[in-house]
Amino acid sequence: MLEAVAVTKCFNDVTALRGANFFLERGQVHGIAGSKGAGKSTLIKVLAGLHRPDCGMIFHRGVPAHFECPSDAQAAGITTVYQEDNLVDSMSVAANLYLGREWRTGLGFIDSHRMQNEASRLLMSLGISIDPDRRLRSLDPGLRQMIALARAADVDAPIVMLDEPAAALDSAQFETLLALIAWWRYSGTSVVYASRRADELHQICDTVTVLCEGMTVHTGPTATLSKMQLALAMAKAPPPEE
Secondary structure, eight states: OEEEEEEEEEETTEEEEEEEEEEEOTTOEEEEEOOTTSSHHHHHHHHTTSSOOSEEEEEETTEEEOOSSHHHHHHTTEEEEOSSOOOOTTSBHHHHHTTTSOOBOTTSOBOHHHHHHHHHHHHHHTTOOOOTTSBGGGSOHHHHHHHHHHHHHHHTOSEEEEESTTTTOOHHHHHHHHHHHHHHHHTTOEEEEEESOHHHHHHHOSEEEEEETTEEEEEEEGGGSOHHHHHHHHHOOOOOOO
């Protein structure tokens, strides 16, 4: 479905990815594991078209993909929930949920009433109790993340990428996230789940790819590693380059 081959990405004098490899299969929940600074977010952003790789290739459905921007990846059926949400503080919950795909009247005007109703339906289906007319700036980080997840769920894309999605969630919100991932898995959606928490990855993911200092150091079924082994793999730095 989605593959990165020998991808390198540098920012000035910092090398965030060093020949990283990643392969996502259809219907798979694939974890990207690593400690802070391992390159997880950078790999997500390269796959999502937010960053272009300096070296290496991205493949989508077996064909070389050249995403110039996130809208190219979205058009290919890839939706992303970033660690730093890309919601608009000054807009309502409903407006954020349908930003860029607004419901419109027959005359082409934005149908705010329908957007409110559709937002209420969507949030209720996910067990999120919030007034869709509230401004984003009034929400705490956990609720903002839930809105971003709800938006991803409503897009119904074949590939969903989540970058540290549980970092700001409380226990009830995390259970909603688990239910959403279970639904994606059941529907055949492929999910990329980036996290630095070994227990979380072990609970959620079928397969895990471990990054250290921008390099892929392990890929395989999550069940073949204990939580301790996964944590140790994330902490182990690769050998220095010669």
